[in-house]
Amino acid sequence: DGGITQSPKYLFRKEGQNVTLSCEQNLNHDAMYWYRQDPGQGLRLIYYSQIVNDFQKGDIAEGYSVSREKKESFPLTVTSAQKNPTAFYLCATEEGPTDTQYFGPGTRLTVL
């Protein structure tokens, strides 16, 4: 959505390299999420953060790392330990009172 930006839109990486995906928001939402989407599957939760300087693992955290130093930013690092990183990555924020999540435009990562 307009209040959530993800960059870059397309990213290519060689095997064995770490890469960081950016997610920035200006919605003033406390909680932020990272999901992975593969063809024919729903979204799977990688990591989430409900407040600055705190984050929790989701269902598929292995091979990924995050940080939450600022409310506006929640970058995701895909490490070389992630065995199959080629996917579409979606960042989301959450509006507290309604528990509603809003999504960014996504980053498509391809490992060559």
Next chain:
Amino acid sequence: AQSVTQLDSQVPVFEEAPVELRCNYSSSVSVYLFWYVQYPNQGLQLLLKYLSGSTLVKGINGFEAEFNKSQTSFHLRKPSVHISDTAEYFCAVRRYNQGGKLIFGQGTELSVKP
């Protein structure tokens, strides 16, 4: 544990026909329910949500959904579809007032043909 089942992976329909995309969920506690739409190579856009109150929820683009607690369903409907409604639709559920994870269905690909 919660789960969400979207009963149809693909739904082909002709333009101006009605459509229903089916979603069932399992949960032992009260839940919030959501429908999202995703156009190719884009993020998810919120169509509508049920938090409480009236069981018939109206959303954007002429879509509506009905929460049926006894049947644990939250089917999405539109009386007359357009070519531009071609997209993937996701149903999602989360536990009431407990935050935490949003559980997604596998998605339904709606294909509107002229």
